[in-house]
Amino acid sequence: MSQVRIIDTTLRDGMHAVSHQFSPDDMATIAQSLDEAGIDTIEIGHGDGLGGSSFQYGFSKATDEDYLKAVSSVIKKAKLDVLILPGIGIESDIERAAKYNAKVVRVATHVTEADIGEQHIKIAKSYGMEVVGFLMMSHMAPPEKVAEQAKLFESYGADMIYVTDSAGAMVPSQVKARIEAVKATVQLPVGFHGHNNLGLAAGNSIAAFEAGATSIDGTIKGLGAGAGNTPTEVLVAIFDKLNVNTGVDLYKIMDVAEDIVAPRMHRPQVIDRASLTLGWAGVYGSFLLHTYRAAQKFNVEPRDILVELGRRKTVGGQEDLIIEVAYELSNKK
Amino acid sequence: MADKIKAAIIGPGNIGMDLMYKIINRAKYIELDTVAGIIPGSEGLKLARENGFNTCVNGIDGILGNEDIKIVFDCTGAKPHLIHAPLLKNENKIAVDLTPAAVGPYVVPAVNMHEIYNTDNYNLVTCGGQATVPIVAAINAAAEVEYAEIVSTISSRSAGPATRQNIDEFTETTSDALVKVGGAKKAKAIIILNPAEPPIMMRNTIYCQVKTPDEKAITQSVLEMVKKVQEYVPGYSLKLAPIIEGNKVTTIVEVAGEGSYLPKYAGNLDIITAAALAVAEKAAENMLNISESTRGAEQ
Numbered sequence: 064m065s066q067v068r069i070i071d072t073t074l075r076d077g078m079h080a081v082s083h084q085f086s087p088d089d090m091a092t093i094a095q096s097l098d099e100a101g102i103d104t105i106e107i108g109h110g111d112g113l114g115g116s117s118f119q120y121g122f123s124k125a126t127d128e129d130y131l132k133a134v135s136s137v138i139k140k141a142k143l144d145v146l147i148l149p150g151i152g153i154e155s156d157i158e159r160a161a162k163y164n165a166k167v168v169r170v171a172t173h174v175t176e177a178d179i180g181e182q183h184i185k186i187a188k189s190y191g192m193e194v195v196g197f198l199m200m201s202h203m204a205p206p207e208k209v210a211e212q213a214k215l216f217e218s219y220g221a222d223m224i225y226v227t228d229s230a231g232a233m234v235p236s237q238v239k240a241r242i243e244a245v246k247a248t249v250q251l252p253v254g255f256h257g258h259n260n261l262g263l264a265a266g267n268s269i270a271a272f273e274a275g276a277t278s279i280d281g282t283i284k285g286l287g288a289g290a291g292n293t294p295t296e297v298l299v300a301i302f303d304k305l306n307v308n309t310g311v312d313l314y315k316i317m318d319v320a321e322d323i324v325a326p327r328m329h330r331p332q333v334i335d336r337a338s339l340t341l342g343w344a345g346v347y348g349s350f351l352l353h354t355y356r357a358a359q360k361f362n363v364e365p366r367d368i369l370v371e372l373g374r375r376k377t378v379g380g381q382e383d384l385i386i387e388v389a390y391e392l393s394n395k396k
Numbered sequence: 397m398a399d400k401i402k403a404a405i406i407g408p409g410n411i412g413m414d415l416m417y418k419i420i421n422r423a424k425y426i427e428l429d430t431v432a433g434i435i436p437g438s439e440g441l442k443l444a445r446e447n448g449f450n451t452c453v454n455g456i457d458g459i460l461g462n463e464d465i466k467i468v469f470d471c472t473g474a475k476p477h478l479i480h481a482p483l484l485k486n487e488n489k490i491a492v493d494l495t496p497a498a499v500g501p502y503v504v505p506a507v508n509m510h511e512i513y514n515t516d517n518y519n520l521v522t523c524g525g526q527a528t529v530p531i532v533a534a535i536n537a538a539a540e541v542e543y544a545e546i547v548s549t550i551s552s553r554s555a556g557p558a559t560r561q562n563i564d565e566f567t568e569t570t571s572d573a574l575v576k577v578g579g580a581k582k583a584k585a586i587i588i589l590n591p592a593e594p595p596i597m598m599r600n601t602i603y604c605q606v607k608t609p610d611e612k613a614i615t616q617s618v619l620e621m622v623k624k625v626q627e628y629v630p631g632y633s634l635k636l637a638p639i640i641e642g643n644k645v646t647t648i649v650e651v652a653g654e655g656s657y658l659p660k661y662a663g664n665l666d667i668i669t670a671a672a673l674a675v676a677e678k679a680a681e682n683m684l685n686i687s688e689s690t691r692g693a694e695q
Contacts, residue, residue: 118545118603150563151586173589173590376593387648
């Protein structure tokens with residue numbers, strides 16, 4: 064029976080869907096239930112990673128340290144994972160995570176900017192952590208470019224490469240081409256992180272697996288930026304049908320979804336017109352809730368903001384441009 | 397006043413060359429004497445010779461011992477500057493440090509030049525610091541800044557290998573300067589690289605949490621500050637005048653480069669060389685005034 068590793072990021076990417084307001088207690092409860100269901104790796108923190116709590120991305124309910132403390136004390140088998148975006152989080156954030164027993168660090172850069180992650184990869188390696196080079200917005204670069212950047216991550220000492228569809232903008236053939244290109248270029252295992260703006264998160268994840276990815280991201284109930292992520296419980300069911308071992312108990316993970324996570328959701332995780340626009344225009348998923356707020360404030364159409372952000376080729380982290388675009392659109396009216 | 401203060405540049409890379417052209421075009425109190433590099437055939441040294449300056453290929457050694465040179469711009473890197481700083485100090489040369497070494501105090505000309513006129517080593521913070529510290533200082537003067545957060549977005553093309561390999565230096569040095577020079581009680585800095593083609597202009601969003609959100613006072617203070625910065629950075633402009641929501645003030649500034657040596661999108665490089673020149677000019681003016689008044693006293 065073949066294997067796949069499931070990295071659950073309900074408590075990191077899922078934070079976008081609750082405006083980073085899970086409490087340390089919420090995180091501990093959810094993490095414990097994920098651990099008991101057999102999830103291999105649990106990612107936690109602010110939606111924008113370590114040090115993400117800010118005006119720019121929204122302040123989280125608690126500090127990175129509070130979350131690390133709460134979760135590290137309850138998980139028994141699963142590996143604790145954190146994500147860092149160089150330019151936002153700094154070395155000392157990694158150091159702190161290591162202190163709380165984080166075993167995995169995902170160093171996330173825009174798909175063309177892997178070289179800003181060298182410093183952070185090396186520091187994480189010096190703490191003996193597993194490092195994943197996480198190429199965000201992979202739809203914006205052709206497969207050869209994605210592979211070239213993966214090679215850079217490999218040269219800095221990364222242990223795995225992730226192809227990340229941050230905008231939920233790819234279709235299965237595009238995912239397959241990128242996974243294959245990376246696999247042909249580096250000696251490392253490859254993973255895939257999908258978003259559901261086009262309704263393709265689960266399909267893309269299977270395409271990635273079939274193309275050779277051995278690690279797949281999910282979030283419970285698909286909780287996450289934009290229309291959300293690939294639902295972990297759905298992945299577990301699909302892989303079971305494909306006779307691929309995830310190590311996760313299907314009934315238990317379904318129960319986590321219904322009994323533990325659903326009551327803590329702020330809104331239904333659906334593909335609405337704005338999140339569909341994200342996928343269609345190729346815009347970073349975390350922009351969604353910020354766009355709704357700016358649209359209301361400046362009385363403009365959210366879809367117009369998103370399309371303009373796509374036209375300007377914005378990358379992850381540029382939430383401040385939303386205000387400017389909304390303001391400019393309101394002046395044009 | 398016929399005399400000018402002689403200056404030298406170490407490091408004829410993008411920053412050094414941009415600075416060279418700014419000195420040629422704008423300097424009133426300094427004149428460039430020597431450009432020091434370490435690679436004999438480099439493009440920068442060639443340009444320096446073509447423009448009539450002395451050049452040397454033994455780095456700082458080509459400047460040490462030359463008593464005429466009073467001001468030295470260091471455009472190398474943080475590590476070399478740690479070596480250069482004491483050598484320059486020994487010879488009573490003023491160092492204008494464009495690296496993140498932070499040997500001397502931070503200087504942001506529009507904000508604190510007048511307070512630190514007597515140092516012999518000026519540190520130019522970072523490009524993001526030069527763009528955002530003035531705004532935080534202006535808001536602080538009007539409304540007391542409890543927390544400042546800035547986001548600098550620059551084009552990927554304008555971020556060289558030194559920035560990329562040490563991106564934490566940017567965030568840490570910038571946030572430190574927002575507190576020490578900008579006056580915020582706490583601060584955070586974020587940098588984002590955007591690879592879009594054609595390259596984007598450098599834009600900076602400044603969020604401040606303030607104690608007394610007086611919109612009129614804040615706006616007026618920011619507008620005055622923008623004018624002050626524009627005196628030495630012509631491409632500096634207010635993209636979004638302060639928006640106030642409760643205690644939160646959001647301001648956006650854009651920096652377009654002069655476009656004389658580096659392209660216009662490299663506003664992040666332009667603002668730091670422009671600030672360095674402003675600092676050196678002020679220091680040179682002081683030196684000239686002092687020597688004038690000493691001459692006056694002797695007569």
